[in-house]
Amino acid sequence: MPIVTIKPSGKTIEVASGTTLLAAAMSAGEMIEHKCDGKAQCGSCHVYVLEGRKSVSRITPTENAKLDTIIGIGSKSRLACQVHVGEEDVTFELLSFASGF
Numbered sequence: 001m002p003i004v005t006i007k008p009s010g011k012t013i014e015v016a017s018g019t020t021l022l023a024a025a026m027s028a029g030e031m032i033e034h035k036c037d038g039k040a041q042c043g044s045c046h047v048y049v050l051e052g053r054k055s056v057s058r059i060t061p062t063e064n065a066k067l068d069t070i071i072g073i074g075s076k077s078r079l080a081c082q083v084h085v086g087e088e089d090v091t092f093e094l095l096s097f098a099s100g101f
């Protein structure tokens with residue numbers, strides 16, 4: 001099973017393929033905003049996927065539309081609730097600044 005590494009704490013958690021980054025972070029005990037409960041509507045779960053981007057699920061039009069409204073997005077930006085882990089390990093970064101509002 002793939003291993004998800006969460007920055008900046010460096011916590012790791014082994015998850016089943018198909019698990020979202022939001023679920024992985026919560027299972028690892030990380031504090032992560034998720035105000036719309038994973039519906040790609042709030043943008044509060046904005047993260048940077050640093051490694052393993054090619055093995056995670058692709059950005060959907062809904063996620064892309066929400067990302068476009070967030071200040072501070074970059075090429076590594078994703079919504080943690082919309083990213084499903086594939087077969088490879090993933091490293092992502094929780095963002096310390098508020099975004100998506």
Ligand code: FES
Nearest residue numbers: 036038040043081
């Ligand atoms: S929890 Fe709201 S966009 Fe991810």
